[in-house]
Amino acid sequence: MGSSLPVIAITVGEPAGIGPEISLLAAWELRGQVRPVLIGDAAYLAMLAHDLDRNIRLMGVSQQALRHNGLPGCGKDQITVIDSPLMAHVVAGQLDPRNGRAVLATLDVAIETIQQGWCDAMVTAPLQKSTINDAGIAFTGHTEYLAQRTGSAQVVMMLACEASDHLPQALRVALATTHLALRDVPNAIQFDHLLRTLQIIHSDLQEKFGISKPKIFVTGLNPHAGENGYLGREEIDVINPVIQHARSAGIDARGAFPADTLFQQKYLKDADCVLAMYHDQGLSVLKHASFGLGVNITLGLPLIRTSVDHGTALDLAKLGTGLADANSMCVAIRIAAEMVARQAASRGATPSPNGLAK
Structure with missing residues (x-):
């Protein structure tokens, strides 16, 4: 992977919800433990990062460059963002079906990064099923979509x-x-x-x-x-x-x-x-x-996928930035990293009684 740290692809979820915010906050907090790779609209994430914490540094890479050159190197105090452009301006707390296909596309990019060996695991921020369905795509949830896209019976x-x-x-x-x-x-x-x-x-x-x-x-x-x-x-x-x-x-x-x-x-x-x-x-x-x-x-996939245990929190997002709690996202990223390490280690190791995957 070009890094001694586990490389975790993070889809930022529904742009009008708290997904982009908690993804940025968790990625920045854990950048010394994993190499986070955010997948979302690079311009929107840059604007949001500026509002949250001006110390957050992002490095954007286009999907075309990614497929041609692979995942580029990144400084320890910098987060890579794979640009997956939105189709409509984001208004916090307001769903827009024009962005439904773009949200779904982030999942496809995350799967590709793992299949190509650029990332070790994926973590997903919450998305809004109705937005994707309103965009004309039959969608029941992350779990079912990832199963279909990876050919998991x-x-x-x-x-x-x-x-x-x-x-x-x-x-x-x-x-x-x-x-x-x-x-x-x-x-x-x-x-x-x-x-x-x-x-x-x-x-x-x-x-x-x-x-x-x-x-x-x-x-x-x-x-x-x-x-x-x-x-x-x-x-x-x-x-x-x-x-x-x-x-x-x-x-x-x-x-x-x-x-x-x-x-x-x-x-x-x-x-x-x-x-x-x-x-x-x-x-x-x-x-x-x-x-x-x-x-x-999600168990039974040919890849590691974790996610938060909550939804998009549109009402909270509408109130402004800086209010969302990124704890569940931090735990999801840490557990994904532990699963990566566990999968690569001896199958007979004894788990820690105080951890999920240690």
């Missing part, structure tokens, strides 16, 4: 948070289903898909997190995990058979556990990851414990 969404004063250990929560209407969840929980989900979690916890024998606790779908069929049969017909099949293949999967009691420290202390059946079942707990410090990680 199945990926898994996982959110994680580091240990803290009120959370004795790192917490990782993966999802069997992601952005589905609640009425569609039961039909989406199928044997093959759920088994492959467990396989992806097991493999990535070993390879990217350095956990040699990961323990995965699985929730039920229904209250009380179905209560022996009285409250639903998904546990009996699908979830428990998948767990047994996974265990016979060497995956330490356990459950199905009632979701309303599983998220207690006396149980979580023995789990490396919890697999929840649907979005709010798992993420409500994690975000309550760590909102603003959590990280969204």
Whole structure:
């Protein structure tokens, strides 16, 4: 990569939200730990950097120059910006569908930088799905788009948070289903898909997190995990058979556990990851414990991708610069860097009990 530091591609997200601001702040703060490469409109980022901190120094590079010469060298107190021009003037807090395609293009550039060996991993700031859809592009989210663009048959969404004063250990929560209407969840929980989900979690916890024998606790779908069929049969017909099949293949999967009691420290202390059946079942707990410090990680991709655990915060962006909290972006960048190091290191290393990927 031309650098002793991990090179992290950072897409700055929806320009009218807080994504560009937190990307700049986090990149500048962590420039001694990683080499951050921002992907966004270079002129807009330069203007924003001037308003945030006049010490921030940016070096723009066009996509044409990048593809011809590769990623250029960069001073330790300078951040590279790969220019991905916007189509319309940015008004903070106001969405403009004319910029939808430009936002999506930053993801394509980030993927290309990794595929070409210029960057080691990608971190994504929040984007606004509606802006991309209003631009005439069918788009359901980062996770699904990255899976399609990398030819990944199945990926898994996982959110994680580091240990803290009120959370004795790192917490990782993966999802069997992601952005589905609640009425569609039961039909989406199928044997093959759920088994492959467990396989992806097991493999990535070993390879990217350095956990040699990961323990995965699985929730039920229904209250009380179905209560022996009285409250639903998904546990009996699908979830428990998948767990047994996974265990016979060497995956330490356990459950199905009632979701309303599983998220207690006396149980979580023995789990490396919890697999929840649907979005709010798992993420409500994690975000309550760590909102603003959590990280969204996509498992099953042929690249490392992390993101923040929050949205575009348009209302906050509308109030002006200097108000956004970049903590989640900083954690996302650090975890991506740790995953890069872990993936390159011995697969049998022991993880730190206080970190997500150490």
